[in-house]
Amino acid sequence: MNTISLTEPAAATAGAAAAGPRCAPAWRAPALTLALGLAACAGMPDQLGLLTRIFIVGLFVLSLDLVVGIAGLATLGHAAMFGMGAYAAGVFALRVAPDPLVGLGVGLLAGALLAGLSGAFLLRYQGFTFLMLTVAVSQLVLSAAHKARAWTGGDDGLSGFSMGPLLGRFAFDLEGRVAACYTLGVLVLGFYAARRLVDSPFGLAVRGIHESRARMAALGTPVYRRLLGIYTAAGALAGAAGALSAQTTAVVGLDSLSFALSAEALVMLILGGAGRLTGALIGAAVFLVLHHTASSINPYHWLFIVGGLLMLVVLVPPAKATAWLRARLGGAP
Numbered sequence: 308m309n310t311i312s313l314t315e316p317a318a319a320t321a322g323a324a325a326a327g328p329r330c331a332p333a334w335r336a337p338a339l340t341l342a343l344g345l346a347a348c349a350g351m352p353d354q355l356g357l358l359t360r361i362f363i364v365g366l367f368v369l370s371l372d373l374v375v376g377i378a379g380l381a382t383l384g385h386a387a388m389f390g391m392g393a394y395a396a397g398v399f400a401l402r403v404a405p406d407p408l409v410g411l412g413v414g415l416l417a418g419a420l421l422a423g424l425s426g427a428f429l430l431r432y433q434g435f436t437f438l439m440l441t442v443a444v445s446q447l448v449l450s451a452a453h454k455a456r457a458w459t460g461g462d463d464g465l466s467g468f469s470m471g472p473l474l475g476r477f478a479f480d481l482e483g484r485v486a487a488c489y490t491l492g493v494l495v496l497g498f499y500a501a502r503r504l505v506d507s508p509f510g511l512a513v514r515g516i517h518e519s520r521a522r523m524a525a526l527g528t529p530v531y532r533r534l535l536g537i538y539t540a541a542g543a544l545a546g547a548a549g550a551l552s553a554q555t556t557a558v559v560g561l562d563s564l565s566f567a568l569s570a571e572a573l574v575m576l577i578l579g580g581a582g583r584l585t586g587a588l589i590g591a592a593v594f595l596v597l598h599h600t601a602s603s604i605n606p607y608h609w610l611f612i613v614g615g616l617l618m619l620v621v622l623v624p625p626a627k628a629t630a631w632l633r634a635r636l637g638g639a640p
């Protein structure tokens with residue numbers, strides 16, 4: 308009896324074809340994000356600082372979704388790549404050149420380098436061991452940043468640098484218009500790149516690994532290399548988000564490497580829904596708006612609202628909630 312051997316790209320393509328029609332074009336969701344972001348900036352000119360923070364954190368949580376939602380790798384150390392990108396961009400601006408776009412590239416490369424080097428070791432493990440090792444790597448990077456005071460400022464943070472005009476023409480203004488448009492543009496480009504990556508044969512193979520490592524390995528997929536690739540790509544996006552944070556605030560603190568930041572990013576991803584990319588942006592926006600609004604009302608109990616939303620999301624799946632709403636709005640018994 309003859310057998311047919313499927314290569315990884317063929318298997319991924321066949322699986323996509325069997326699943327039905329392809330999803331929407333990769334540019335559609337980023338274009339919608341751009342339109343909504345510009346509308347928010349125009350409609351809330353007094354909240355540009357908050358919107359800038361949402362765009363930066365949205366990119367960071369988007370990078371986390373590549374690791375957790377797409378590849379199925381549970382991590383609590385993703386802030387290490389964010390902080391590495393932030394410190395790299397800050398040191399570059401302080402000691403080399405204040406060009407924002409070059410600094411953004413430096414931060415992106417720093418995040419990708421840390422993810423590639425650490426992932427080469429971490430991805431040899433799975434499950435709880437992998438989770439704890441990501442925390443360990445994050446704490447090692449935090450400790451190194453604390454000790455390298457000459458470069459990072461230690462507990463006092465890295466400051467004293469300012470960014471040059473964007474593209475040599477647009478200076479960062481006190482109102483935050485340039486910073487908001489700059490971070491929104493980088494978010495949209497990062498979203499588009501992530502969407503193309505996830506919809507490619509490479510991304511489909513990573514999704515297959517998430518579903519069943521053994522099955523994809525049996526099909527000839529280089530599981531380790533595919534996971535290292537997606538982990539490095541996620542690190543690059545996280546590093547870019549960190550660079551944006553450093554450039555728009557002109558300060559980098561040790562909190563950019565903290566365990567709390569990794570945990571908050573995971574909470575945002577759960578709120579929005581993992582594995583869909585758009586959920587990362589929704590979760591970041593909801594969390595930060597809740598934080599901003601509730602903490603201004605009561606700075607001590609705003610987490611109660613976030614905890615309630617988390618319980619709602621976990622106990623009531625989005626599909627079930629949507630079906631319930633449609634039934635009620637449609638007048639179904």
